[in-house]
Amino acid sequence: MNGKTWSLLSLLCLSILLFLPTRSNGQDxxxxxxxxxxxxxxxxxxxxxxxxxxxxxxxxxxxxxxxxxxxxxxxxxxxxxxxxxxxxxxxxxxxxxxxxxxxxxxxxxxxxxxxxxxxxxxxxxxxxxxxxxxxxxxxxxxxxxxxxxxxxxxxxxxxxxxxxxxxxxxxxxxxxxxxxxxxxxxPELFDTAVLVGFSDQMADAKAANLQSMFRLNVGGQDIPGSQDSGGLTRTWYNDAPYIFSAGLGVTLQASNNFRINYEKMPVSTAPADVYKTARTQGPDGNINIKSNLTWTFQVDTNFTYIMRLHFCEF
CATH class of the missing domain: 2.60.120 (Jelly Rolls)
Incomplete structure (x- = not known):
């Protein structure tokens, strides 16, 4: 295995997966x-x-x-x-x-x-x-x-x-x-997608066999499989161990009466608790412009990875 550390820059909420399944009514x-x-x-x-x-x-x-x-x-x-x-x-x-x-x-x-x-x-x-x-x-x-x-x-x-x-x-x-x-x-989640860094190349994820690598609940605690949505029993892990350096930013928590409206996506895309927490750089724009939030992951460079980011305003 050729191990290499890749850095991901984002500002709010992320979950890094090679895949993220949703649920249909088939036999399990x-x-x-x-x-x-x-x-x-x-x-x-x-x-x-x-x-x-x-x-x-x-x-x-x-x-x-x-x-x-x-x-x-x-x-x-x-x-x-x-x-x-x-x-x-x-x-x-x-x-x-x-x-x-x-x-x-x-x-x-x-x-x-x-x-x-x-x-x-x-x-x-x-x-x-x-x-x-x-x-x-x-x-x-x-x-x-x-x-x-x-x-x-x-x-x-x-x-x-x-x-x-x-x-x-x-x-x-x-x-x-x-x-x-x-x-x-x-159900099928993926279609074609543009390869990052290669705007003229497409990846047909719909026909791909995929392995899950990382699934993170940003700004929140671990979510056990018993609390996952859609009956998929996926585990979502706290993202803090993957943050590069000591710059953890600021975590946010939605109010208790906050409700998720899955109007354009299946409920099983992610449990509601994923969308009730977030991580930001902080309230000071002058400081933020000189810094970032970076997550790092050990991956094998011989493979192509699908990355999904989850965002929710509250």
């Missing part, structure tokens, strides 16, 4: 991989066992032997599906719709397995999502116990979403694993 799936019985997490989301969606053998149901204190829920993280050969899930979907795919990984200790030996690839309908992936190394680098990867998948020609796990051929005695899978149907 939440699979607790390796689980034997249905379960409900603390946010009242219902999870079902994954076995009936698994179309290939050579897998093991496993239970983590250690529960990290940072886990927000034991579901779906304390059970796992272990793969010792290429394996595929087949999930029924509407092929003409875009879908949000969320993969949950908890690289804990599973009996008889060394999680450090786990290297694998994941593909969705032949689109590679992860390659030579180690959840253990990734979590260690991010100093966190578990990992969630989100993708927005373009419409396909068939009514089945195939999610395939393939072992890496670069290591001996390796294996793949997954703790949870979520699939949510959503």
């Amino acid at each position: 799936f939440a699979l607790s991989c390796g689980a034997k019985e249905p379960s409900t997490d603390p946010d009242k989301k219902k999870w079902e066992p994954d076995a009936k969606f698994l179309k290939t053998g050579n897998s093991i149901q496993a239970t983590a032997t250690y529960q990290d204190p940072s886990l927000l829920s034991t579901i779906p993280y304390m059970t796992a599906r272990i793969f010792t050969a290429p394996s595929t899930y087949e999930i029924p979907v509407k092929g003409d719709k875009r879908h949000l795919l969320r993969l949950h990984f908890y690289p804990s200790t599973y009996t008889g397995l060394n999680i450090s030996n786990s290297y694998f690839a994941v593909a969705a309908n032949d689109v590679t999502l992860l390659s030579n992936f180690s959840a253990a190394i990734t979590c260690q680098a991010l100093t966190q116990a578990y990992l969630v990867r989100e993708y927005s998948l373009a419409p396909i020609e068939k009514d089945v979403l195939s999610i395939t796990f393939t072992l890496s051929d670069k290591y001996k005695d390796t294996f793949a694993f997954i703790n949870g899978i979520e699939v949510i149907e959503m």
Whole structure:
């Protein structure tokens, strides 16, 4: 990966995403991989066992032997599906719709397995999502116990979403694993867009498969998935850790009786709480003209990124 820090200059409210889904009335799936019985997490989301969606053998149901204190829920993280050969899930979907795919990984200790030996690839309908992936190394680098990867998948020609796990051929005695899978149907958000810095070049985002990278609630606190709009269970994070230097500006909060009117956009574009906070440079125009607010993000320079900015006056 070629890591590079890019700076973003803005004045009011931003949320940086590779995608931001909205919601339609399709069937959603939440699979607790390796689980034997249905379960409900603390946010009242219902999870079902994954076995009936698994179309290939050579897998093991496993239970983590250690529960990290940072886990927000034991579901779906304390059970796992272990793969010792290429394996595929087949999930029924509407092929003409875009879908949000969320993969949950908890690289804990599973009996008889060394999680450090786990290297694998994941593909969705032949689109590679992860390659030579180690959840253990990734979590260690991010100093966190578990990992969630989100993708927005373009419409396909068939009514089945195939999610395939393939072992890496670069290591001996390796294996793949997954703790949870979520699939949510959503309407198409994107069309063509002009590439920044290339006014004569267009990007067809409507046909693209996208991975979410950053989703920030500017001027406000974290918004958990249970408080997201449209049932998409997206998490919005406080933006302060991404602000460059000590110039945090001034945060603003809308009054308690402030209401959002989603007249020209779906309610699920973003929860109302995103629009009830903002960050500004401050009230002194003479100082503002000599300064800025800058957010920085670590990104891989080998990819193109979609950026969405959210603005609301209050």
